[in-house]
Amino acid sequence: MSFFRSRWVEQPPQASEVEPTALPRGYRAAGVAAGIKPVGLDVGVLVSDEPATASAARFCHSALLGAPVVASREARTDALRAIVASSGNANVADGGRGLATARAGQQAAADALGLQADDVGIAATGVIGRELPRDRLTEGVAQAAAALGDDADSFTRSIMTTDRGPKRVCLDVDLPSGRVLVSAQAKGAGMIQPHFATMFCFVQTDAAMAHETVELLTGVCVKRSFDRISVDGQLSTSDTVFVMANGASGVRVEPESADELAFGEALDALMRQLAFEIVADGEGAQRVGRIVVRGAPELVEPVARAVAGSPLVKTQLHGADPNFGRILQSTGQALAGTGAPFLVDLEIEGRQVVSGGQVVPLDDGEWRALEEAVKRDQVEYVLSLPGDEGETEVFFSDLSHEYVTINSEYTT
Amino acid sequence: MSFFRSRWVEQPPQASEVEPTALPRGYRAAGVAAGIKPVGLDVGVLVSDEPATASAARFCHSALLGAPVVASREARTDALRAIVASSGNANVADGGRGLATARAGQQAAADALGLQADDVGIAATGVIGRELPRDRLTEGVAQAAAALGDDADSFTRSIMTTDRGPKRVCLDVDLPSGRVLVSAQAKGAGMIQPHFATMFCFVQTDAAMAHETVELLTGVCVKRSFDRISVDGQLSTSDTVFVMANGASGVRVEPESADELAFGEALDALMRQLAFEIVADGEGAQRVGRIVVRGAPELVEPVARAVAGSPLVKTQLHGADPNFGRILQSTGQALAGTGAPFLVDLEIEGRQVVSGGQVVPLDDGEWRALEEAVKRDQVEYVLSLPGDEGETEVFFSDLSHEYVTINSEYTT
Numbered sequence: 001m002s003f004f005r006s007r008w009v010e011q012p013p014q015a016s017e018v019e020p021t022a023l024p025r026g027y028r029a030a031g032v033a034a035g036i037k038p039v040g041l042d043v044g045v046l047v048s049d050e051p052a053t054a055s056a057a058r059f060c061h062s063a064l065l066g067a068p069v070v071a072s073r074e075a076r077t078d079a080l081r082a083i084v085a086s087s088g089n090a091n092v093a094d095g096g097r098g099l100a101t102a103r104a105g106q107q108a109a110a111d112a113l114g115l116q117a118d119d120v121g122i123a124a125t126g127v128i129g130r131e132l133p134r135d136r137l138t139e140g141v142a143q144a145a146a147a148l149g150d151d152a153d154s155f156t157r158s159i160m161t162t163d164r165g166p167k168r169v170c171l172d173v174d175l176p177s178g179r180v181l182v183s184a185q186a187k188g189a190g191m192i193q194p195h196f197a198t199m200f201c202f203v204q205t206d207a208a209m210a211h212e213t214v215e216l217l218t219g220v221c222v223k224r225s226f227d228r229i230s231v232d233g234q235l236s237t238s239d240t241v242f243v244m245a246n247g248a249s250g251v252r253v254e255p256e257s258a259d260e261l262a263f264g265e266a267l268d269a270l271m272r273q274l275a276f277e278i279v280a281d282g283e284g285a286q287r288v289g290r291i292v293v294r295g296a297p298e299l300v301e302p303v304a305r306a307v308a309g310s311p312l313v314k315t316q317l318h319g320a321d322p323n324f325g326r327i328l329q330s331t332g333q334a335l336a337g338t339g340a341p342f343l344v345d346l347e348i349e350g351r352q353v354v355s356g357g358q359v360v361p362l363d364d365g366e367w368r369a370l371e372e373a374v375k376r377d378q379v380e381y382v383l384s385l386p387g388d389e390g391e392t393e394v395f396f397s398d399l400s401h402e403y404v405t406i407n408s409e410y411t412t
Numbered sequence: 413m414s415f416f417r418s419r420w421v422e423q424p425p426q427a428s429e430v431e432p433t434a435l436p437r438g439y440r441a442a443g444v445a446a447g448i449k450p451v452g453l454d455v456g457v458l459v460s461d462e463p464a465t466a467s468a469a470r471f472c473h474s475a476l477l478g479a480p481v482v483a484s485r486e487a488r489t490d491a492l493r494a495i496v497a498s499s500g501n502a503n504v505a506d507g508g509r510g511l512a513t514a515r516a517g518q519q520a521a522a523d524a525l526g527l528q529a530d531d532v533g534i535a536a537t538g539v540i541g542r543e544l545p546r547d548r549l550t551e552g553v554a555q556a557a558a559a560l561g562d563d564a565d566s567f568t569r570s571i572m573t574t575d576r577g578p579k580r581v582c583l584d585v586d587l588p589s590g591r592v593l594v595s596a597q598a599k600g601a602g603m604i605q606p607h608f609a610t611m612f613c614f615v616q617t618d619a620a621m622a623h624e625t626v627e628l629l630t631g632v633c634v635k636r637s638f639d640r641i642s643v644d645g646q647l648s649t650s651d652t653v654f655v656m657a658n659g660a661s662g663v664r665v666e667p668e669s670a671d672e673l674a675f676g677e678a679l680d681a682l683m684r685q686l687a688f689e690i691v692a693d694g695e696g697a698q699r700v701g702r703i704v705v706r707g708a709p710e711l712v713e714p715v716a717r718a719v720a721g722s723p724l725v726k727t728q729l730h731g732a733d734p735n736f737g738r739i740l741q742s743t744g745q746a747l748a749g750t751g752a753p754f755l756v757d758l759e760i761e762g763r764q765v766v767s768g769g770q771v772v773p774l775d776d777g778e779w780r781a782l783e784e785a786v787k788r789d790q791v792e793y794v795l796s797l798p799g800d801e802g803e804t805e806v807f808f809s810d811l812s813h814e815y816v817t818i819n820s821e822y823t824t
Contacts, residue, residue: 064744332476
């Protein structure tokens, strides 16, 4: 199957898929089993061999931040040379000890790679509120640094937690000035919400660009991708995006050029599809919904979030139930106190079912067609509120028995 | 088992339980099967035979209100004589037709009971966005009015939807000025949240009191009960509380008297226990959590709601998992952007597990004791935030497989 399996993300014509674990020129990566998890790969290192690498970073906005996020924010996020990522323990709420452990992880990578500690971004995912064994992290980093290769497979697997499979891609992008590669590795399945989520996304390209260009493209693309998804409405402590551009291709992407536009389109599609993958791989998820909300700019975001976050809407998506009363109910909840009249229109899979806040009568045939339409893997709802000029979307997963099983039996 | 089975609600010494389906003097009730549901009782009528009945009402605050709520708000909510309640169809989002149906239900009761239509409060619960068959409602009202008796059993059953059993009580309250009875019937199991929820609570007493007293006591007690619970964070379109005082006992409750205090205590305990029952009977619920949050007044409410509403906390309660990282995570999410430092203390069942935002080390014995403590039916979490003078609580249910089954297979 193509990487671009979402009906809502188009593959840009200038981007073609290559081997998904491939890395662009000048990058190496590895993942090892260091004993942080009971079993499996759990520490990864990725490095750019080009000294002039430009980068950008984004982190979640929780009041409770993991120590790796704190340590990474203090690093040179505009010129990162390496990433340390680990899974099994998020290193959160462990005070000064946790922060010292994160810094020790950066230092271990710097020592092994001939870099400074602040050249290294660090990220961790897993259980909150437990001590991350420092020795296992630093020894894992040393082992991974000794095992670096030009394939991202083991690195990608080292960042998985409840993910059903690795999420990675490598695109060959045909820019006006030449061909570049863009690879990415992501993880995330639960605690997925508002300002991108318990998710990592690491992107590497061998295009050459200024930090300002990486920063701009990262900001725009994250807002349109990881910022528009929800599995369970829960903001993580540890969300991290690192984007690196090392210039090894010799193809330069100048600001406001046709190259920037073409590269940006590819990066946007790549991040949107990975964001979709995180939702599709949401803990226990079997279906993906897309809620589009149009109307007054100040209303669209809270309504879209309310619908996407409602356990009643999510169980309905799970059960492939065409009943849409719960979408109206959650919209009513979000609009409470705004003074907006409940004059909403609702379309499900292109069929209008509510007009001006009132149910549109459907005959038996229309109802059966609606029942069939909501059985698809990807279901689209379009809600129009009073007002105009605002529009937003949120991708969300269904709520299944498996979500409950995972989260009542697995300690995160 | 005593009605007062919650460890967090004390039975006031002046209140003793009598037969739970009993009604105070001067009230009659009945419920019938009118065909709104495929099977079972679905239309109920309750009447006070005393012309001088005082009453108070509370409704939910959604921007999408059921037609019965709209019709009830236009009735004489300070002097209601009768209640019509139905289940199976909430009569929401059906425009002018739905409102006319609600009014026809009031008129049918008025006709059968020799009252005016605006003496009648009306409430409906069930599926949203479908036509409520008007004839079935009005014929059901006529049948129920013809079957009125001095027992609330069939009335209570006629308002059930996904409730596992009827929720009702009758208390004999020994006031300084004499004995009065207070009975109540409630329903609710899903769409339960913020400003009391898809819940009904109808309270009847034969105490005599002015409308202002009923209004005051209802307002205070609802805020401390139905406003403090969450099953799934979903605000309903149809929440309704009606409290009636008909004076048939001859015992008068004057404002700011010892009678008012004693009656208020009993009403408070009654409503808090019924609120607890709604949570304990939350769709699929097996355990009840209580989160108490202390700290700056503007912080306690959003944090308590975030913890109580988190599917990760709720699945953890379900799995009797002592891991508290998810409570910290949801607190961090709620505090994001407030500028409050993450200096939180957390106690679970009286054991401190977090101090100043940092995990308190537990030895194996302490950890095992914590594991045992969270296996109880009722689990208490106390969270202290920066600041003082604020305190709130929310009762919440766990999230189970059965919730998913109910909500993916049942059309609400």
